[in-house]
Amino acid sequence: MFINAMGLILADHKKIQLGELSRPRALAAMPYGGRYRIIDFMLSNMVNSGITQVGVIALSKYKSLMDHLGTGSSWDLDRKQPGLNILPPYINSANVDKGGEIDDLTGLLDFFQAYQYKYVIMANSNVVFNATFDDFVSRHEESGADISVLYNRDSIRYGTPSVILNLDRRGNLRDIMLDPPKPSATRCSLGVIVLDRELLIDLVSESIARGERDFSIEKLIRRYDEYRIRGIEYKGQVLRINNIPTYFASTMRLLEDQIRDELFGSGLPVYTKVKDEAPTLYVEGNSVKNSVISDGCLINGTVENSMLFRGVTISRHAVIKNSIIMQDAFISEGVELENVILDKNCVIRPGIKLVGQQDYPVVIGKGAIV
Amino acid sequence: MAKNEVIAMILAGGQGSRLGVLTKHLAKPAVPYGSRYRIIDFPLSNCTNSGIEMVGVLTQYQPLALNTYIGNGHPWDLDRNKGGAFILPPYQSTSRSDWYTGTANAIFQNIEFIENYDPRYILVLSGDHIYKMDYAKMLQAHIREEADATIAVFEVPWEEASRFGLILTDEKDYVTDFQEKPKKPQSNLASMGVYVFTWESLRKQLIEDDSNKNSSHDFGKNIIPRMLKDGDRLCAYRFSGYWKDVGTIASLWEANMDILDRPEELNFRDRSWRIYSKNPVKPAHYIASSAKVVNSALTDGCSIYGTVEHSVLSNSVTVEKGAVVRDSILMPGVTVKSGAFLDKCIVGFETVIGRNVRAGASVEGTCDYNSPYCQDGITVFERGLVIRDNSVIPGNCMVECSGDQECSDVIESTFRVR
Numbered sequence: 001m002f003i004n005a006m007g008l009i010l011a012d013h014k015k016i017q018l019g020e021l022s023r024p025r026a027l028a029a030m031p032y033g034g035r036y037r038i039i040d041f042m043l044s045n046m047v048n049s050g051i052t053q054v055g056v057i058a059l060s061k062y063k064s065l066m067d068h069l070g071t072g073s074s075w076d077l078d079r080k081q082p083g084l085n086i087l088p089p090y091i092n093s094a095n096v097d098k099g100g101e102i103d104d105l106t107g108l109l110d111f112f113q114a115y116q117y118k119y120v121i122m123a124n125s126n127v128v129f130n131a132t133f134d135d136f137v138s139r140h141e142e143s144g145a146d147i148s149v150l151y152n153r154d155s156i157r158y159g160t161p162s163v164i165l166n167l168d169r170r171g172n173l174r175d176i177m178l179d180p181p182k183p184s185a186t187r188c189s190l191g192v193i194v195l196d197r198e199l200l201i202d203l204v205s206e207s208i209a210r211g212e213r214d215f216s217i218e219k220l221i222r223r224y225d226e227y228r229i230r231g232i233e234y235k236g237q238v239l240r241i242n243n244i245p246t247y248f249a250s251t252m253r254l255l256e257d258q259i260r261d262e263l264f265g266s267g268l269p270v271y272t273k274v275k276d277e278a279p280t281l282y283v284e285g286n287s288v289k290n291s292v293i294s295d296g297c298l299i300n301g302t303v304e305n306s307m308l309f310r311g312v313t314i315s316r317h318a319v320i321k322n323s324i325i326m327q328d329a330f331i332s333e334g335v336e337l338e339n340v341i342l343d344k345n346c347v348i349r350p351g352i353k354l355v356g357q358q359d360y361p362v363v364i365g366k367g368a369i370v
Numbered sequence: 371m372a373k374n375e376v377i378a379m380i381l382a383g384g385q386g387s388r389l390g391v392l393t394k395h396l397a398k399p400a401v402p403y404g405s406r407y408r409i410i411d412f413p414l415s416n417c418t419n420s421g422i423e424m425v426g427v428l429t430q431y432q433p434l435a436l437n438t439y440i441g442n443g444h445p446w447d448l449d450r451n452k453g454g455a456f457i458l459p460p461y462q463s464t465s466r467s468d469w470y471t472g473t474a475n476a477i478f479q480n481i482e483f484i485e486n487y488d489p490r491y492i493l494v495l496s497g498d499h500i501y502k503m504d505y506a507k508m509l510q511a512h513i514r515e516e517a518d519a520t521i522a523v524f525e526v527p528w529e530e531a532s533r534f535g536l537i538l539t540d541e542k543d544y545v546t547d548f549q550e551k552p553k554k555p556q557s558n559l560a561s562m563g564v565y566v567f568t569w570e571s572l573r574k575q576l577i578e579d580d581s582n583k584n585s586s587h588d589f590g591k592n593i594i595p596r597m598l599k600d601g602d603r604l605c606a607y608r609f610s611g612y613w614k615d616v617g618t619i620a621s622l623w624e625a626n627m628d629i630l631d632r633p634e635e636l637n638f639r640d641r642s643w644r645i646y647s648k649n650p651v652k653p654a655h656y657i658a659s660s661a662k663v664v665n666s667a668l669t670d671g672c673s674i675y676g677t678v679e680h681s682v683l684s685n686s687v688t689v690e691k692g693a694v695v696r697d698s699i700l701m702p703g704v705t706v707k708s709g710a711f712l713d714k715c716i717v718g719f720e721t722v723i724g725r726n727v728r729a730g731a732s733v734e735g736t737c738d739y740n741s742p743y744c745q746d747g748i749t750v751f752e753r754g755l756v757i758r759d760n761s762v763i764p765g766n767c768m769v770e771c772s773g774d775q776e777c778s779d780v781i782e783s784t785f786r787v788r
Binding site: 033034035055073177184255260263264271272274277278279280281282283284285286287288289290292293294295296298307308311 | 405406409444445573629630633638639644645646647648651652653654655656657658659661662663664665666667668670682
């Protein structure tokens, strides 16, 4: 409930690209699940754990992320003392003189030093689950490990990057493999770790001293020879977003009652930016089956096995199947879409037909007029 | 205009007794409306959209839900450093301590609050009307006419005029007289309960009115007629557009159905005039393969496995497979179990309608819950009830648990709604 920790979310991941979808935004700001961005889940997990100080490291394309997070008020992180800190790369004047090199890590050090929390929980932005970190932190504390890393038994199912952990009998990390073709273990890192803030400061300072600019969870847990790093299994439902097919598949799994129950029915709220949309109107003649629909939509046509974000208009005689339609899209009369991911603000003109494959959906970029 | 030259005062203290059990635990302005709103979202959003950032909300009857709902005014952008939303309950002072005895008295008791901000104009609003209105335009008309008071009016059909407080005007739309629900209407301009006053003029009237022992301290009954008598300049401001007083079960039902039947009139999708509300923090809603949803409004957190026709559902409503909900209004958290049938029902917060229950207008049967407040076949369920499986409840009923006997042949149990 009141864990003595601060949070740090890495908004980007060098090994994860979602093609056209990540062109305008960081991974963390990727729209997901109808009314959310991926980061909402991790932020809510932290807030629901009683964490009131969260940093978000954004390396590039952070406008969308900043629009979404704002002051953090949607997560109750608009606080006087701690609260939400967006940490974009920061160019200090000394660096500018030397040719304007961007220095990610110095700013980070200031952030860690400003507060006196015992632990830092660090997380990547490609996993979706709903839990508090109370158990994680207390197990970390009990074990006396330097770093603990969450994993589950997903193995390499979600494709690259799958970070497979080899643990010894006592749960200590002995080896790490990235995308092994024949994994010897099923333990796949969730990209969530907890460690002492003091230790993290040491590790970051060391990196700065070595002139390194790269900072990732994978890099930290690679030091299992020097530090005692333990794996802790997370047994709840996890959805991963590693590429477009897994983004598509992870979204479609939200149509299953059991998955929605685990993600949203646990009593731990998932917070997101409030949009004050209208209620969704189902007009005479529509037909909606097995779909998740957000507020502010107007539905005249047919929607099956699909995910509609906020403010989508589906005109008469349009048929949408197995598709993800993001915010404010306008689908004209007679349009047929199947296995399509439509980014925000797209307009599909009357009579257009787009069909993708389940393993390879058609992706239409933000604001396109087709 | 400087921001605090005008203060809006929303009268939100009335009980709304004609809404029966719907206002048993909360004041009328806090009653859910239109799938994702509460009634008071309309005047509050109108204020924000009109650029009025100083809003007093006068509460009295069952204020807890309303106070909690409004909080610091954040959902309406009314958490301002200067100004914002203020909840104003009646209070005790050295000289007097009184409940608000009338609409004018409520403002009178807050003279000190108003004077602290030294406004030039006061906008007096009701907390129980559904409409979208730009108060800034009305204020401009008031200032242009150099009026002491401006009353918003809208044209009603002549045959309905006798149900309203009517404003009589001359050819320049200056107010000449006022008739409260007359048998023989001489005008079809109904007062909307939206007033702009020049503070100086109103202040004087309020103080005089307070010392008048025969006055019922009401704007319509006392203040406006008095101002007319005193020769103050009163203007009518014509409003055209959707406006509805949701004071009765029938009008609340109608106003909800208007979202479905006259969507262009209220147009909640209009982004230039958003209606803001407090967010329930629920996931997007789910429509299952077995579901059929036609001509209805839904919002976050709903899970629909059955049939929903021509109905307005608030957040977190579950309709199970095989259940049919028609012409109904389901408030937040309601569950309709499989095989149940609801026809023209209004169901309060979190009530559970048991399996194969049949209730509403087209259902035949007898019932102990007949209520004079329910008309046109509408049946209302109190919040926090569990209705027994297989119950049959006809139209025009108000199903509630009364203090001494909690359960009955239709109520299996009750629970506390938080």
